Amino acid sequence: MAMAAVDYNLLRPLRVLLEERNVTRAAERLHVSQSAMSIALGRLRRHYDDPLLVRRGNRHELTPLAERLLAALPHAIAEAEHIFSLQSRFDPVTSTRQFVIAGVDYTIARIAPALTSIVEREAPNVRFEFPAVDAAFVNGLPDSLRTIDGVFFAHGYLADHPHLDLITEAWVCLLDGASGLSDNPTADELLTRPWVHNLTPREGMGPARQQLQFRGIDISVAAVTPHFFVMPSLIVGTDRVALVPEGFGRLAVQLEPRLQVVDPPLDLDPVRDAFWWHSDRGVDAEHVWLRGVVDRAGAAIRVAHSGHTKTALP
Numbered sequence: 001m002a003m004a005a006v007d008y009n010l011l012r013p014l015r016v017l018l019e020e021r022n023v024t025r026a027a028e029r030l031h032v033s034q035s036a037m038s039i040a041l042g043r044l045r046r047h048y049d050d051p052l053l054v055r056r057g058n059r060h061e062l063t064p065l066a067e068r069l070l071a072a073l074p075h076a077i078a079e080a081e082h083i084f085s086l087q088s089r090f091d092p093v094t095s096t097r098q099f100v101i102a103g104v105d106y107t108i109a110r111i112a113p114a115l116t117s118i119v120e121r122e123a124p125n126v127r128f129e130f131p132a133v134d135a136a137f138v139n140g141l142p143d144s145l146r147t148i149d150g151v152f153f154a155h156g157y158l159a160d161h162p163h164l165d166l167i168t169e170a171w172v173c174l175l176d177g178a179s180g181l182s183d184n185p186t187a188d189e190l191l192t193r194p195w196v197h198n199l200t201p202r203e204g205m206g207p208a209r210q211q212l213q214f215r216g217i218d219i220s221v222a223a224v225t226p227h228f229f230v231m232p233s234l235i236v237g238t239d240r241v242a243l244v245p246e247g248f249g250r251l252a253v254q255l256e257p258r259l260q261v262v263d264p265p266l267d268l269d270p271v272r273d274a275f276w277w278h279s280d281r282g283v284d285a286e287h288v289w290l291r292g293v294v295d296r297a298g299a300a301i302r303v304a305h306s307g308h309t310k311t312a313l314p
Contacts, residue, residue, distance in 0.1 A: 010047075011077055013040040018070040021053060021060045078147040090285035092123035097286050100129045102137060103152030104198070106228035106248045107273055111152065111166065114297035122293075132226065145278040149290060155272040156210060162282065163274040164291060166298040167305055171211065171268045172249040174231070177260035179239045187265045194222035196234045196242040211243065211268050232256045245271050247305065 013030065017037070020026040027037035045052055052069075053060040062070065090097075101108075108130045119126055133151065137144045142161055145151065152166070173190060175181055181189060212219060223234045231242050232252045236259065244252070249261040275294045281287040 010040060010044060011073065011080065013037065014044055014069065015073040015077060017041055017044070017053065018062060018066050018073070021062065075143070075147055090289050092126060092289055094125070095123055095286065096125045096127070098127040098129060099150075099286075099290055100131065100148040101150050101152065101275075102131050102133050102148055104133055104226070104228060106245070107152040107166075109229075110247065110301060111294070111297050114300040115293060118293050118296055123289075134226075142278065145276065146280060149281065149287060150275050150277040150294075152273060153276055155274060158276050161276055162279055163276040164295050164298060166273045166275060166294075167247075167301050168270045168272045169245040169247055169305075170270050171243050171264055172246045172261045173241050173264050174235060174244050174249050174252055175241045175260055175262065176236055176238060177258055181241075181260075181262070183262055185262055185265065190241055190264065191217060191219055193220075193239055193241045195219045196223045196225070196231055196240050197221055198225065198228055198231065198242075198244070212266075215266070217266075232259055235259065243268075245273075 013026070016026045016029050017023070017040070020029060023037050023041060024034055027034045030037070041052070048065060048069075050063055050065045052063055052066040054063055055061075112130075115128070119128075131148075133153070137151075138157065142158060145158075145161070173185075175193075222238075222240050225231060225234065228244065228248055231244065232255065234240065235242060236256060243264065246261075253259045253261055275291070275298070277287065277291070
């Protein structure tokens, strides 16, 4: 079908209809009349020569084609929005652009102060959204990078994609100071304890556990969480231990004095956090500006890290 014959205004009604599987609810969600939504559904059915929604008793089910469309629509809509948001020139002072950057809570908390300081001075109307890295995003890499402006993520999950390195940190062990472990524990003392892990959805394994598994180390996992800032609450009052970036370990001890940080008696590669983006964003003037800001914020973090080893945030 020729592109001129396609009404791209139907993309959003199509997505909402397939998500809601109900004309009335779809109309309410888009703030249009039920008759307008019914007309849109009729046009979509004619376009695809498919009913899309089929009544089964008191509810509607998606046809096989509708299932395929629903899976493809979020990416298609994000790409269309990106195409129409592109500008040949970018003025940060007047821009109202919203950037979407995913990441884990600790990394976002670490870079946010430096990033905010720059943006407030230079682009006061630019907004940021920081969604959490979830299973769908991680398991969809690298294609899921197309739907956002970038992600704060450790090396090891993406390769051959453009990125800016932010900071490299050593690993430390985080534990309850009253759990009976010395300041210089042996590997056996640590590895025989139950562990708390920061969970990255792909294969249920985060960078810390990858470090141990690469070395053939099998441990007992007592709890997992995708949020670094939840980990201390899973350790205090127990004999559990967690492997965390040094900066987070120092911050956790500041927030919860009962915790203790010790150096792991293991040969571990450091954690290397970076800002990653899809190559499609390479020539986007707004994204070029964003990368410059992230690079400057990363430099500020590195300076703070080198000068204040006991402080996690710049």
